[in-house]
Amino acid sequence: MSDTTTDTTPRTGDDQDLGAAGSQLSTAPREEPPHLPTLGVIGWARWFWRQLTSMRVALLLLLLLSLGAIPGSLIPQTGIDETKVADFRERHETLAPIYDKLGLFNVYSSVWFSAIYILLFVSLIGCIVPRTWQFVGQLRGRPPGAPRRLTRLPAHTTWRTGAEPEKVREAALALLKKRRFRADLAGDAVAAEKGYVREVGNLLFHIALIVMLIAFAWGQLFKSEGNKLIVEGDGFSNTLTQYDDFKSGNLFTNDDLVPFSFDVKEFTGTYERTGPNKGTPRTYQSELTYTEGAAGEEKTALVKVNKPLEIGDSKVYLVSHGYAPVVTVRDGGGEIVFQDAVPLLPLDANVTSSGVVKVLDGYRTPEGKKEQLGFNAFFVPTFGGSTSGTMLSQFPALDYPVLALSAYHGDLKADSGIPQSVYQMDKTKMKEFKDAKGELFKKLLTPGETMKLPNGAGSVTFEKDIKEWAGFQVVQEPGGGWALAGAVAAIGGLAASLFIQRRRVWVRAVKGADGVTVVEMAGLGRSESAKVPEELGELAGILYDQFPGAPDPEPDDASGKTPDSTATDPATDPEAVPAEGAEQQ
Secondary structure (H helix, E strand, C coil): CCCCEECCCCCCCCCHHHHHHHCCCCCCCCCCCCCCCCCHHHHHHHHHHHHHCCHHHHHHHHHHHHHHHHHHHHCCCCCCCHHHHHHHHHHCCCHHHHHHHHCHHHHHHCHHHHHHHHHHHHHHHHHHHHHHHHHHHHHHCCCCCCCCCHHHCCEEEEEEECCCHHHHHHHHHHHHHHCCCEEEEECCEEEEEECHHHHHHHHHHHHHHHHHHHHHHHHHHHCEEEEEEEECCCEEECCHHHCCEEEECCCCCHHHCCCEEEEEEEEEEEECCCCCCCCCEEEEEEEEEEEECCCCCCEEEEEECCECEEECCEEEEEEEEEEEEEEEEECCCCCEEEEEECCCEECCCCCCEEEEEEECCCCECCCCCECEEEEEEEEECECCCHHHCCCCCCCCCCCECEEEEEEEEECCCCCCCCCCCCCCCCCCCEEECECCCCCECEEEECCCCEEECHHHCCEEEEEEEEEEEEEEEEEECCCHHHHHHHHHHHHHHHHHHHHCCCEEEEEEEEECCCCCEEEEEEEEECCCCCHHHHHHHHHHHHHHHHCCECCCCCCCCCCCCCCCCCCCCCCCCCCCCCHHHHHHC
16 A cells, blocks of 8 residues: 655646635635726625625724724723713813714714624624525535546545455445545545534634624613612612612613512621731622512522622622611700611721711701701721721721711702712701810710710710611623623634634545556645544555555566556646645635
8 A cells, every 4th residue: 555645745737627626625705806896886886895795804893893992991981980981071171072072982882883893793794694605505515526636636645456446435435424524426436525514613603703793782772780779678679760870771761671679688798807818708698588570479589799689681789888877866855857777888998988967857956947967977887996096997897886977057958959969968058066165066976875966956876776788780781691602602613613624535446457446545625734644544544454455567668667557746746736725726
């Protein structure tokens, strides 16, 4: 048996006799010389379509889309944080108008970003549809027939055997089918092809990109995201008016909100007591009871960080936590005018918190005049003591809670029609309560202590019951499952297109001039690879074991050549071509 030969001689001759054998090893469109259309509008339209649906342009648009997303991550976006956008406008009076004109404060819904997105979508479809149609045609057809001269292919071998050609071809057909080749017997040769999964992976990758584009677009248009702070014992119903803040996609409507409600039964937080991670949360969870729909069955759930409660298309995430001291305010006559848990916002990792207590209705001065009260509140769950010199918490747990209050009276301007933050106080029409030294009246309180206001104006009690609050984010992102499926499919398709090689094998068995069967085998891959010669050598070895070689005939002249020599020496054949050249024809 002769050795399997791998030919790397550069192409110097015409290889047109390979015919279909060297073509269509992929469904990539053929590169044609560029030419400008001369048929007017229709010609220009065809030229533009060909450019748009080329893989080169698709990759360019994908690059532009990636570059276009960079400003969206560096510049504040109105759809994410309008406060940061307003702050940016104040600090950059020159840049802000330019960014407005370029749509950089709202990148993902800008005209230019949408144009790139739509063009990429159209380009991918224009690339995939014809390639898919062509690939289906290849699957329905037969492997291309053997070239006239198999010894011109980059990997080939030949030997002589005493068996009949028909038996050799039948054995070759059975062997190739056993090795999962698509094989077909045509004339004096067996044609086989393998590695279609490569093209399937290539098409799957591009189809997955389209699925991901659709899923992301769908998610952006119909998404919603709202935040709600809830104190232990309070509840929430998924309606627009219940949210502290809410933003949604352009096509989202109130009817798209998933109907559900829940109550916060208890929040549990434990922290590391010692070591370098002191103060780091160990347990951070909230127990909820929830119902789906208007009359759903009540259920219990435990929501943890990164383990949301899923109700329909909505997910309820636990995103923050703080304390809500219970404060009781009485007027000069001892009547309760305010009693509630007041959520305070944490300022650091040890939950040093601040906020405001507002008494809007029911309070009267000792003279009987209606007035409003306001108290700046500063809370530390673990006070360091008066010797610490600072009102900062030493630990996030309730080890030594202290509440600092400073008192004001007057008009909080709550009826001005201008929205106010519940965590801030407008002092423009408020007056300070003064102590005996004429300074702002303030005091540190521990649970159970009461601060009496000057001149019999009333009192404020810091109750022993200190509640905790949990911040929740309710997210509705349709298309997330499709986006994940598309990403997984894209990775699988890319792996198949990179690691699987499409290749062809031909086996020809014919009678030589001396009546001895000559067997020729050759292989061709889409690109230069050691896998084709190795696989061809393995197949040839198995076939040779079934049909061993016959002795060569005596030479008939001084040159030493046999009359029926059909093998071509690749080192001296000027028409031998590598795989790359065979594919280009």
